Amino acid sequence: MRYISTRGMAPSLSFGEAMMTGLARDGGLYVPQEVPVMSQSQIAGLAGKSYEETAFAVMWPFIGGFFAEAEFKDLIAKAYAHFNHSARAPLVQLAKNHFLLELFHGPTLAFKDFAMQLIGQMMQAALAKTGERITIVGATSGDTGSAAMEAFRGLSNVDVFIMYPHGRVSEVQRRQMTTPVEPNVHAVAIDGDFDDAQANVKAMFNDFDFRDGVRLAGVNSINWARVLAQVVYYFSSAVSLGAPHRPISFTVPTGNFGDIFAGYIARKMGLPIEKLVIATNQNDILDRAISLGEYRTNGVMPSISPSMDIQVSSNFERVLFDAYGRDGTAISGLMAELSGGGFSISQGAIGALREAFSSGSCTESETSATITRTYDQTGEILCPHSAVGVKVAEGELGTTPMITLATAHPAKFPDAVEAAMGTRPSLPPRLADLFDRPERVTRMPNDLKAIQALIRERIATR
Ligand SMILES: *Cc1c(COP(=O)(O)O)cnc(C)c1O
Numbered sequence: 017m018r019y020i021s022t023r024g025m026a027p028s029l030s031f032g033e034a035m036m037t038g039l040a041r042d043g044g045l046y047v048p049q050e051v052p053v054m055s056q057s058q059i060a061g062l063a064g065k066s067y068e069e070t071a072f073a074v075m076w077p078f079i080g081g082f083f084a085e086a087e088f089k090d091l092i093a094k095a096y097a098h099f100n101h102s103a104r105a106p107l108v109q110l111a112k113n114h115f116l117l118e119l120f121h122g123p124t125l126a127f128k129d130f131a132m133q134l135i136g137q138m139m140q141a142a143l144a145k146t147g148e149r150i151t152i153v154g155a156t157s158g159d160t161g162s163a164a165m166e167a168f169r170g171l172s173n174v175d176v177f178i179m180y181p182h183g184r185v186s187e188v189q190r191r192q193m194t195t196p197v198e199p200n201v202h203a204v205a206i207d208g209d210f211d212d213a214q215a216n217v218k219a220m221f222n223d224f225d226f227r228d229g230v231r232l233a234g235v236n237s238i239n240w241a242r243v244l245a246q247v248v249y250y251f252s253s254a255v256s257l258g259a260p261h262r263p264i265s266f267t268v269p270t271g272n273f274g275d276i277f278a279g280y281i282a283r284k285m286g287l288p289i290e291k292l293v294i295a296t297n298q299n300d301i302l303d304r305a306i307s308l309g310e311y312r313t314n315g316v317m318p319s320i321s322p323s324m325d326i327q328v329s330s331n332f333e334r335v336l337f338d339a340y341g342r343d344g345t346a347i348s349g350l351m352a353e354l355s356g357g358g359f360s361i362s363q364g365a366i367g368a369l370r371e372a373f374s375s376g377s378c379t380e381s382e383t384s385a386t387i388t389r390t391y392d393q394t395g396e397i398l399c400p401h402s403a404v405g406v407k408v409a410e411g412e413l414g415t416t417p418m419i420t421l422a423t424a425h426p427a428k429f430p431d432a433v434e435a436a437m438g439t440r441p442s443l444p445p446r447l448a449d450l451f452d453r454p455e456r457v458t459r460m461p462n463d464l465k466a467i468q469a470l471i472r473e474r475i476a477t478r
Pocket residue numbers: 126127128159160237269270271272273274275276323324401402423424
């Protein structure tokens with residue numbers, strides 16, 4: 017199995033190389049050269065399997081022998097051992113034909129744990145074989161950072177630097193990043209928004225001296241290995257509702273397009289997904305892209321679902337690559353136009369996108385109202401991101417069962433939940449002392465050179 021860049025100018029890589037590399041050297045994202053297809057009987061055979069067994073069956077064809085079979089099974093087992101629910105990703109029913117996939121039972125209470133815990137195990141196993149050290153740099157709108165620090169803290173061959181927009185993450189998210197005591201994890205608060213933080217990460221990857229000097233690796237949602245880990249729960253949930261014998265649709269609260277892109281891969285693998293519904297908050301670039309065919313940035317408006325406050329969705333490039341017939345030159349051209357504000361999606365490409373995706377957006381007041389109403393009707397407490405998903409999904413319900421992804425635990429966003437429904441969701445017991453732990457964070461201007469200097473210095477003195 018080889019991985020190729022969406023911009024067509026970087027060498028193809030193995031699974032292990034793509035995992036360690038993150039962003040391709042031509043600025044593109046790695047995608048599988050060919051997506052392996054599972055037969056209907058193979059998919060049917062997943063019924064009754066554990067989450068870990070399903071994970072192995074779904075991911076193994078993509079690994080290309082980088083790990084031995086028994087080794088990979090062991091990494092999967094370790095990755096999900098600390099989840100708080102034996103099903104890992106349980107489904108609950110909200111209404112006729114509407115189900116919620118709870119992806120928040122991992123150690124940092126958001127779906128990011130599914131991918132991050134596994135990539136932590138995989139990177140550790142790969143580095144232990146060679147004795148190499150790497151530096152992981154990531155940008156986060158909140159949940160990626162805490163999930164990464166949780167997954168990598170204490171690993172001797174890895175330093176992790178996580179940049180988050182100062183003042184724009186929830187207190188629980190911030191504390192999850194600033195309270196780990198291990199010296200190899202570093203929280204950096206940037207004076208800027210998420211896109212500034214993400215732009216710094218991209219610039220570091222494009223600075224080859226720096227990149228090679230600190231052995232930079234990325235675990236942002238552009239990392240193919242993360243996408244792959246997220247493909248699994250599309251299979252486990254759809255099969256539990258009767259796939260492949262009946263089609264299923266999914267609604268996905270979307271920011272950087274990593275989670276829903278995993279659903280797109282599941283669909284390409286043969287899982288009968290009828291529609292993938294992109295749910296955005298008021299930062300609706302993707303909804304406008306699908307409905308109007310115009311991919312144009314117009315600034316970030318902070319919302320009560322901050323992990324989706326994004327103006328450029330990095331992983332969207334991966335579906336554009338397919339929609340434009342895998343023409344890397346065309347994608348390079350579009351991304352250059354995007355730096356200038358945006359582009360019109362071609363007729364052919366928008367047709368291809370609409371075959372797989374539909375979209376909707378949700379206002380702030382609709383988000384709050386959905387939290388209240390869902391609690392009244394079902395007893396389920398939604399986090400604001402999951403509420404955006406539920407609201408958009410409700411507009412798409414039909415005869416096909418709909419699964420909405422619940423991307424975080426409500427206690428991760430207690431202010432928004434309390435403002436909506438009057439009661440404050442409590443943290444699970446294992447996080448109950450989070451507010452008493454001392455914080456450790458470095459505040460930095462939005463200045464690439466200064467941040468690079470900080471990283472070099474910290475690595476040298478550890
Ligand atoms: C990251 C995140 C999202 C957005 O996921 P993408 O893969 O970036 O589209 C939605 N909700 C929560 C809670 C998140 O942490």
